[in-house]
Amino acid sequence: MTTIGSATRSGLGIADVRVAAERISGLVRHTPLLALGSNLLVKGEHRQHGGSFKLRGAANAMVVLRPAAVVTGSSGNHGIAVATIGAACDVPVTVVMAAGTSEAKARAIRARGARVVHIEGGVAERERRARSIADRTGAVYLPSSDHELVVAGAGTVGLEVAEDAPDVTTIFVPTGGGGLLAGVCLAVDAFDHPVRVVGVEPVHTRRYAISIAAGGPVELPPSSTIADGLRGQRPGAVPLPIIRRRVDELIGVTDDAIVHALGALRAAGVAAEPSGAVALAGAMQAGCGGHAVAVVSGGNTSEVLSAAPRTFDERKHNDDDHRRG
Missing domain, CATH: 3.40.50.1100 (Rossmann fold)
Structure with a gap:
């Protein structure tokens, strides 16, 4: 440690x-x-x-920051969330993923139009690489939690x-x-x-x-x-x-x-x-x-x-979602 x-x-x-x-x-x-x-x-x-809940933080950050491009590190769900918002707002997204992460989640990120960069090493190395790409390209670095x-x-x-x-x-x-x-x-x-x-x-x-x-x-x-x-x-x-x-x-x-x-x-x-x-x-x-x-x-x-990604327009709020049950 x-x-x-x-x-x-x-x-x-x-x-x-x-x-x-x-x-x-x-x-x-x-x-x-x-x-x-x-x-x-x-x-x-x-x-x-x-x-996942990750859409909440990604949406709040991207609405406020209005980035021209975003780079993030993710094990999957944050990347999917950022890619989903990025697709809706026409913002290019790059997601860095560490060794051992879900290939199904990587495919879901790509299906939403984002670029995926795989690296060796753990989460700490993933975040260092994401920051490096953001610094080099001028994109906004958006961490999955630490913001x-x-x-x-x-x-x-x-x-x-x-x-x-x-x-x-x-x-x-x-x-x-x-x-x-x-x-x-x-x-x-x-x-x-x-x-x-x-x-x-x-x-x-x-x-x-x-x-x-x-x-x-x-x-x-x-x-x-x-x-x-x-x-x-x-x-x-x-x-x-x-x-x-x-x-x-x-x-x-x-x-x-x-x-x-x-x-x-x-x-x-x-x-x-x-x-x-x-x-x-x-x-x-x-x-x-x-x-x-x-x-x-x-x-x-x-x-x-494995199902095709859905857009906001294809999803409807269910009135029962606000109730216990």
């Missing part, structure tokens, strides 16, 4: 998340809360445009939970780059009562738990997990101080626990990918006292991605 420079403090708050929600309302889907037991709901971001606009956009997941289930007492959040967890940490200020926020990391990629315990950001060596979207090596400078200040608990889950949660979701008709099942794995491990929500962050399985 390598200790890296101190994280910067973020001035983000609930107001930034609310502004993001207004800004991206025409681009994102208000996803449903689905019942999975008497006291547990799952937030169905697998039904989001682009198949204030991305965090604020991701936080709109939490705002929707507050709107649709105001009695919730605990939210379990899958944690990779940390943008979604940081965003939910900001968004829970929308509740009129205290809400516990629990971040769930794959047991071998616990960059946030380790960094907070160490008192500063720590870079982990490359690792593997079935949750391929959560393999990052270092905490983000923007998410880390938010998470350190507000998260109630960070727990780790094994691949076996993730597979078990994935099976429970699929038995309930929820087509999640492994990374999307991590929060439920944490909820099942911790037990769900009170009323809990587990965020299903994505559903970009190989089967889903």
